[in-house]
Amino acid sequence: MSETAVADMTFEQAMKELERVVGRLEAGDVALEESITLYERGAALKRHCEDRLKAAEEKVAAITLDDSGQPKGTVAVDGL
Template sequence: MSDTPVAEMTFEQAMAELEQVVGRLERGDVALDESITLYERGAALKKRCESKLKEAEEKVAAITLDAEGEPAGLKPVDGL
């Protein structure tokens, strides 16, 4: 696990660590207390990834507006 605060991570950093956390939890070879800590870290990492994806979606939406401020033919991404 990284010592980097989740709030300071890029999407890529958070996703990579989330994959590591999930892998460790799936193996089931960690003590209960560590599992809880990993789960909490994983939840924070998931939230960070979702937040960064939402920011990216909003930036893309802002870029794709026409001169009247209307969407220029692009639709929002499903599931975000």
């Protein structure tokens, strides 16, 4: 498990670590206390990934269209 703060991770880093956390929990060979710690870390990683995806979706949604429906530019979206 990484010591990097979840908030400092890229989406890709968080997804990779989340996959490792889930794998360890699914294997079932960790002690109860470690399972709880892993679960908490996994929940934070999941939340971080969801937030990053939402921000990306909002940025895509901020693409403006002209009267004919063609993209004409973007509107800056904070948070990415």
